[in-house]
Every structure is written in C-alpha cells, then in structure tokens.
Amino acid sequence: MLLKYFYDTGLAHASYMIGCQRSGEAIIIDPSRSVDQYLEAAKAEGLKIVGAAETHIHADFVSGARELAHRVGAKLYLSDEGTADWKYQNLEGLSAQLVKHHDKFYVGRVKLEVLHTPGHTPESISFLLTDEGGGASQPIGIFTGDFVFVGSIGRPDLLETAAGMMGTAEVGARQLYHSMLAFLELPDHLQVWPAHGAGSACGKGLGAIPSSTVGYEKLINPALQFRDEQKFVDYILADQPETPFYFAVMKRVNKVGPAPLSSLPPVAPIDPSQLATLATRELVVDTAAAKEFGEHHVAGTINIPTAMLQQWAGFLVNYEKPVYFITTAEALPAQLRALRSIGIDNVAGYFESSQTTDYRQASYSTIPPAELQAAIESGKLRLIDVRAKTEFDDYRIAGAEHHFLGRLFRELTTIARDKPLVTQCLGGGRSAIAASILEREGFSVINMQGGIRAWQQAGLPTVQS
Known part of the structure; x- marks a missing residue:
C-alpha cells in the first residue's frame, strides 16, 4: 500500500492518495480542484487513479472529485447520509457510488469502510483504512475529513452561519457530541488523517502537525475531554472563527458540481x-x-x-x-x-x-504607531481594527472600532466619514487590504505600519476585554 500526503497551505487543506501497488490503482481522498498534482504523483508511482472519495460536501474549497471524474473517469464515492438538503446532485453520466454507514469499497486490495460521523455537517463521513493486500485484518487509520483534527474538532455551525439554515448549529453540535463519543471507542493505535491543519476556518485551534493517532487525541484534544453534552455544546459553539461568505457558495457548488476547468x-x-x-x-x-x-x-x-x-x-x-x-x-x-x-x-x-x-496616480500613507498615537488618543483619527472578532475581544487599542476585514465591504455605511481613518491589524498586512478598500470608497485613510504588534513593541498601551 502507498499513502501520499498533499497539502495546500493557502487553504490549510490536506488530501491523500491511497495506492495499491498490486493492482496499480489509486484513489484520492478529499481532492482539491488542482488535480494535476495527483495525476503527476500517480504517474510517478506507476499507478492509475480510479477513484475519488469525499468525506462531506466541502464549504471552504472546490472539490476536485468531479474534475478527476471528467479528466480520467475516476469513480466517485460520496456520502448518502444526512438530510435531503445536502444530497449530491447532477451525478448523471458519472460513475458514482453513494455510501452509508459501514459500507465498504476497495482500491485494489485496500479496503475503506464508511463511518457516519455527523456534526460538522449532517452528511459527514469518515473512512477506516485496512491494507488487506499487506495481510492486515484490522484498520491502520482513519480519514476524518472535518470531523476530528489534530488538537481540535470540526465546527458544527457552518450550515447556519454560512448557508443561513437557522437553528442547525445546536443540532449539529449535539450530533458532533455523539460522533465524538463513537470516536473515543476506536482503537488507540489508529492513525488520524484530517482534511485540514492550522489556519483553517473549519474549526478552532487546529494543530499544525499533519497527523495524529486516536490515542493521542484522546489525551490532548480539548474537544474530546467532555462527557457532559451541554458543556460540549457550549464549548464547541463559542469563539469559532469568522465564517467566510464564500462558504455558502462552495457548499452549493460542491453539491451541484463545479464546471470542468477545461470549460x-x-x-x-x-x-x-x-x-x-x-x-x-x-x-x-x-x-x-x-x-x-x-x-x-x-x-x-x-x-x-x-x-x-x-x-x-x-x-x-x-x-x-x-x-x-x-x-x-x-x-x-x-x-x-x-x-x-x-x-x-x-x-x-x-x-x-x-x-x-x-x-498609478493614487496613494495612501503607511505610518508607524508612535507617530499616530497622539492623534488616535485625542480622537482626531478614527482607528479601525480589522482583525477577527476573537482577536479584537482578546486585546485592542483603546477607542478602536471593530470592522472585520472580511465584512468591510458590507459595513461601509456604518463607518463615519467625519475624520480620517487609520486601519490596523496584527502586523499590517490585513490593514493594508482594508486601506485599499476604504480609499476606493472615498475615505481618507492611513495604514498603521506593523499593526498592533508594532504598537506594543513601541511600548504603547492596549486594553483587554
């Protein structure tokens, strides 16, 4: 058996190629839309990609499963669990198998068994991997998708916060609790291969280590320590990252199928x-x-x-x-x-x-914090903090107004135009984007060089919630 790991740092997205050298076949788990990387890797290993499997209808990126179906005729293995609202559509003309809890399918002599692990989304599934071609009768690991991450667990609120399906966050949290209890029954030796790492908005506090084991997660993963359902629900629904607006678009695109890149x-x-x-x-x-x-x-x-x-x-x-x-x-x-x-x-x-x-006739100023302090504290400049709400709630510069960068276009009418603005984030990168947006909309704007980090390094005060 061959197991190869792929990672997209921009999306903090992990995907996997499983190969059976005996049959010369391979399958991709949770592929990205950039499928050339899988085709090249398979060719280098002397394998042919015959399948693509998804753990759920992804919200944060366009899945490459159908792209592989169009490009090389890969068979799709897709969840048939969950509610009618999130069933895959437009599969006509494609080779596709809809799978449920405890269903099994193979790539060569490598077995994948489906576990329904709802909570992140109703249709979420995981895949237990057993290398029967290597003589194994017990699984070696589990592809958890957005269910269990290294040091964290998938967020259950996306159907509500991204897709607007009100009332689903708590339902999902309670489903996630029971999926978590089932995960705890798995053998400690199983390797855990998640679909995301640190930086993903699909959960909070994700670790940067690419893989783990069930036993290790039982020991260190804070989300797996709860044995009281309500306390778990309260924990998992609190302090989640800002939900990108495009998540709703991705859910729809991946449900109905993206356009082939060649089109x-x-x-x-x-x-x-x-x-x-x-x-x-x-x-x-x-x-x-x-x-x-x-x-x-x-x-x-x-x-x-x-x-x-x-x-x-x-x-x-x-x-x-x-x-x-x-x-x-x-x-x-x-x-x-x-x-x-x-x-x-x-x-x-x-x-x-x-x-x-x-x-290129336009410009805006980028000024160090020490040169802005007096005007900010006197109220001559309006300070706009564009970090995530969790960052702003942790600590901030006194008097700052919070307008998350991702929502800035939608919140322009709530920002007063009575004085010049200063945009500020942690290190100056996000605030530079914000400055460009505000200037485009006619605001007089300055970007704070180095952000709140430089403000603190200059010995200037911040306040905590």
Whole structure:
C-alpha cells in the first residue's frame, strides 16, 4: 500500500492518495480542484487513479472529485447520509457510488469502510483504512475529513452561519457530541488523517502537525475531554472563527458540481487604456505587494497581494459579478489556480502590471504607531481594527472600532466619514487590504505600519476585554 500526503497551505487543506501497488490503482481522498498534482504523483508511482472519495460536501474549497471524474473517469464515492438538503446532485453520466454507514469499497486490495460521523455537517463521513493486500485484518487509520483534527474538532455551525439554515448549529453540535463519543471507542493505535491543519476556518485551534493517532487525541484534544453534552455544546459553539461568505457558495457548488476547468474561457490581457474607466465600474484587484500598492496605484482598485489572494478573495469578491486583476502573465496561472480553488471562475481579464505605470496616480500613507498615537488618543483619527472578532475581544487599542476585514465591504455605511481613518491589524498586512478598500470608497485613510504588534513593541498601551 502507498499513502501520499498533499497539502495546500493557502487553504490549510490536506488530501491523500491511497495506492495499491498490486493492482496499480489509486484513489484520492478529499481532492482539491488542482488535480494535476495527483495525476503527476500517480504517474510517478506507476499507478492509475480510479477513484475519488469525499468525506462531506466541502464549504471552504472546490472539490476536485468531479474534475478527476471528467479528466480520467475516476469513480466517485460520496456520502448518502444526512438530510435531503445536502444530497449530491447532477451525478448523471458519472460513475458514482453513494455510501452509508459501514459500507465498504476497495482500491485494489485496500479496503475503506464508511463511518457516519455527523456534526460538522449532517452528511459527514469518515473512512477506516485496512491494507488487506499487506495481510492486515484490522484498520491502520482513519480519514476524518472535518470531523476530528489534530488538537481540535470540526465546527458544527457552518450550515447556519454560512448557508443561513437557522437553528442547525445546536443540532449539529449535539450530533458532533455523539460522533465524538463513537470516536473515543476506536482503537488507540489508529492513525488520524484530517482534511485540514492550522489556519483553517473549519474549526478552532487546529494543530499544525499533519497527523495524529486516536490515542493521542484522546489525551490532548480539548474537544474530546467532555462527557457532559451541554458543556460540549457550549464549548464547541463559542469563539469559532469568522465564517467566510464564500462558504455558502462552495457548499452549493460542491453539491451541484463545479464546471470542468477545461470549460472555463481563457483569461486574456486587456488594453491598459481601459483600466481607469473600468476601475470605476467593476472590481479590479491589484496583486502587487502592499508597500508598492500604497505608494502608487490606480484609483478605484483594491489590493490583495498574491500571497493573500486565496485567503481573502473569497471574502471580498462578488461571485455573481466579473472581476479583473492587475498582475503579470507569469504570475497569472498560479493566481488563477488559487482563485479557482475557491470557486472564483468569473475572471474577465487582466492588466499587465508593467503597462499600468502611467495610471498609478493614487496613494495612501503607511505610518508607524508612535507617530499616530497622539492623534488616535485625542480622537482626531478614527482607528479601525480589522482583525477577527476573537482577536479584537482578546486585546485592542483603546477607542478602536471593530470592522472585520472580511465584512468591510458590507459595513461601509456604518463607518463615519467625519475624520480620517487609520486601519490596523496584527502586523499590517490585513490593514493594508482594508486601506485599499476604504480609499476606493472615498475615505481618507492611513495604514498603521506593523499593526498592533508594532504598537506594543513601541511600548504603547492596549486594553483587554
């Protein structure tokens, strides 16, 4: 048996290839939309990908299961558990097997057994892996998807906070509690292979270690220590990360099926003479570094640096409208992969960055905290903290108003225009994006250099909740 690990750092997403060398076949667990990595790995190992399995209808990225079905005819293994609202659709013409609790399927001589582990979502399943080709009669590990993570457990509130299905968070939390109790009955030696690591919004406090064991999680995972259902519910529903708006889109896309990548039109360059006008009507995203954008940029554009594109575009791009980018032809393919991994397919064109110099007439200031302190404390400047609510609630600068970066477009009408603004986050990256958005909307804005971390390093005071 072969087990290969793949990790997308931008999405904190883990996927896996299981291969049976005897049969020359492989299956991918929870694949991303960028399937070339699996095809190349399988070829290198002398394997053919014959299947793709999902632990649930994912909310944080576009699944690559159907892409593998279109590309190589992979058979899909999909959950048939849960409510009618979250059943897979549009499977006609695809080889697909809908699976339930204790169903079994094989790749060569490697057995996968389905466990229904609801809570994160009603249809969530896990896969027990047994290498029968290697002579094993007992499982070696479990693919837990978004059920059990290293040091954490999946959040049960996404159907409510992302998909708007009110009243489902507590129901999910109680399902998750009973799934957790069932997990505790598994043998300690089982390896645990989750679908996410630290940084994912699918749970709180996820560990950065790629895998664990059932026994170790029983010892250290705080979510697995509860034996009182109500205390568990209270714990799991508190202090979850902000829910990205695009999660609702991803749920729908993965339920009905994304478009094959081959069907998407090419993204062509646009004459830069159209840039200034287009930026007044549509969303144009400049992918330059924050410092470069702050000093010189095209009025009306916003800034999401390439390294932050996958994390923040889903919050800030309207999925129902076309979006344009300022980038380079060399950087574009990787950027499109990042965007399409979260379902942003409506990229209408791009402007070659080197050809936009003459149009970069706008700028905003980036100023160290010590030079801003007096004006902030006297009320001459309005301080906008764009960190997550959990960060803001932990500690903040006195007088700061909280407007989470991901909600900024939606909260613009609640921000007063009576004085200049200072945007601030932890280290200056998120606040630079916020500054670009606020400037686009006509605010006078300054970005705090180095964020609240630099504020504290300068010896300036913060307050705690």
